[in-house]
Amino acid sequence: MFWKLLKLLLVLLMVASFAVLLKGAVGRASTGISQPIAFNHLAHTKTAELECDVCHRYVKEQEFAGCPEREICAACHESPLTESAAEATLLEYLKSGxxxxxxxxxxxxxxxxxxxxxxxxxxxxxxxxCHGPIGQSTTPPEAPLKTISMALCTSCHEKQNVSVDCNGCHR
Ligand code: HEC
Ligand code: HEC
Ligand code: HEC
Ligand code: HEC
Ligand code: HEC
Structure with missing residues (x-):
């Protein structure tokens, strides 16, 4: 009986550590986000002098900011403005619908x-x-330039005398 239990325990331990390993591997593989187009923020925020809400157009009025729909890009990218390969990829997406x-x-x-x-x-x-210097990036970041954690939220709230009541943020 004792040995049977011990064996069972060992099997359970092996399964558990395998699951941890597997989760670690999957987690690692999925870090490093790659975007469909090598979008250049700086070319738009500096060279083309666009405000953030031209593309993230709900940011001032809604909870979410919004990622740009193709129509927004199409407004300026009808035909090539540059010789960049990234823009060529964009034009293919726009042509394909x-x-x-x-x-x-x-x-x-x-x-x-x-x-x-x-x-x-x-x-x-x-x-x-909250987002670090993403507006100055020339290629899409693979991970957030600044980590948004609970401490980031609460430390600013404390500094600025805003509520840190759990229910304010956790609803
Ligand atoms: C011409 C359109 C355009 C403008 C202007 C623009 N963005 Fe973006 N933004 C994008 C696109 C496309 C992506 C997705 C690709 C990437 O991450 O680079 C993105 C991604 C982001 C993300 C990551 C969102 C997420 O969760 O994936 C943040 C944050 C962001 N932009 C902030 C800004 C800020 C701040 C500004 C102004 C300083 C700005 N953007 C101006 C098009 C734009
Ligand atoms: C006080 C912190 C804070 C500030 C300031 C802030 N953001 Fe965000 N932003 C967040 C958080 C938190 C998320 C993630 C929301 C989620 O996952 O639901 C986010 C997500 C985003 C996203 C992707 C998801 C979405 O909402 O569509 C974009 C794009 C974005 N922000 C752009 C901007 C732009 C542009 C500005 C400035 C005009 C800005 N943010 C200012 C905290 C902030
Ligand atoms: C208001 C006009 C405008 C909008 C909207 C716009 N762009 Fe652009 N874009 C430009 C201009 C102008 C340039 C050329 C900048 C330069 O000369 O470097 C450019 C350049 C580019 C380039 C080439 C730059 C490089 O370094 O690779 C890509 C790729 C690009 N845009 C993608 C996009 C995408 C994707 C969107 C939609 C999310 C978008 N653009 C929306 C005006 C715009
Ligand atoms: C850099 C400072 C700063 C950061 C970072 C920040 N906040 Fe805030 N937050 C504020 C300020 C200032 C207000 C008050 C705005 C007003 O006057 O209504 C506020 C208000 C709020 C409110 C409304 C509070 C109430 O009592 O009605 C919520 C909810 C909230 N923030 C959630 C968050 C969350 C979630 C994060 C992190 C993802 C975050 N905040 C990050 C500065 C910040
Ligand atoms: C100003 C906003 C804010 C306040 C106030 C706040 N939290 Fe959070 N909390 C967050 C954010 C944002 C996250 C998600 C962080 C992340 O994704 O790493 C979080 C995550 C958590 C988590 C982890 C849950 C998970 O899914 O990983 C717990 C537990 C938690 N908060 C408890 C609390 C408690 C208890 C309080 C009150 C003492 C509190 N929070 C107050 C913003 C807040």
Missing amino acids: KSIPWRRLYDIPDHVYYSHRRHVTVAKLDCSE
Whole structure:
């Protein structure tokens, strides 16, 4: 009986450690987000002098910011403006009529309530407070340039005398 139990315990341990290994491997493989087009933020924010909300057009009015639909790119990219390979890829997407499968860098859990309007329009914060210098990036970052953690939220709230009541953010 004792040996049977011991054996069972060992098997369970092996299964558990295998699961941990597997999860680690999958986790590692899925870090490093790659985008369908080597989008250049700086070419748009500096050279073309665009405000962030030309592309992230709900950022001032809604909870979410929004990733640009193809129509937004198509407004300026009807024919080549540059010799960049990235732009050639964009023009292929636009010609094919397919939507561009942008991938999300940020994804906080569903139980956290966050509103862009409240922070961008009401509190007048700069995007870089939470997103780092993504507006100056020349290739898409593979990971957030600044990590959004609970401590990032609460430390600013404490500094600015905003509520740190759990229920304010966890609804
Ligand atoms: C308001 C006009 C405008 C909009 C909207 C716009 N672009 Fe551009 N884009 C430009 C201009 C102007 C340039 C050329 C900048 C330069 O000369 O470096 C450019 C350059 C580019 C390039 C080449 C730059 C490089 O370094 O590779 C790519 C790729 C590109 N845009 C993709 C996009 C995508 C994707 C969208 C939609 C999410 C978009 N653009 C929306 C005006 C626009
Ligand atoms: C011409 C369109 C355009 C403009 C202008 C623009 N962006 Fe973007 N943004 C994109 C595209 C396309 C992506 C997805 C590809 C990437 O990550 O580079 C993106 C991704 C992002 C992301 C990551 C979102 C996520 O979770 O995946 C952030 C944050 C961001 N932009 C912030 C900004 C800020 C801040 C500005 C202004 C300083 C700005 N953007 C201006 C087109 C634009
Ligand atoms: C106080 C922190 C904070 C500020 C300031 C902020 N963001 Fe965000 N942003 C977030 C958080 C948190 C998320 C993730 C939301 C989620 O996963 O549901 C996010 C997600 C995004 C996304 C991708 C998902 C979406 O909402 O569509 C984009 C694009 C974005 N932000 C752009 C911007 C731009 C542009 C500005 C400035 C005009 C800005 N953000 C200012 C915290 C911030
Ligand atoms: C750099 C400072 C800063 C950061 C970072 C920040 N906030 Fe805030 N937040 C504010 C300010 C300032 C207000 C008050 C705005 C107003 O006057 O309504 C606020 C308000 C709020 C409110 C409304 C609070 C209430 O009592 O009604 C919520 C919810 C909230 N923030 C959630 C978040 C979450 C979630 C994050 C992290 C993803 C975050 N905040 C990050 C500065 C910040
Ligand atoms: C200002 C906003 C804010 C406040 C206030 C806040 N949290 Fe959070 N909390 C967050 C954010 C944002 C995350 C997600 C962080 C991440 O994705 O790494 C989080 C994550 C968590 C998690 C981890 C859950 C998970 O899915 O991993 C727990 C547990 C938690 N919070 C508990 C609390 C408790 C308890 C309080 C009150 C003492 C509190 N939080 C107050 C913003 C807040």
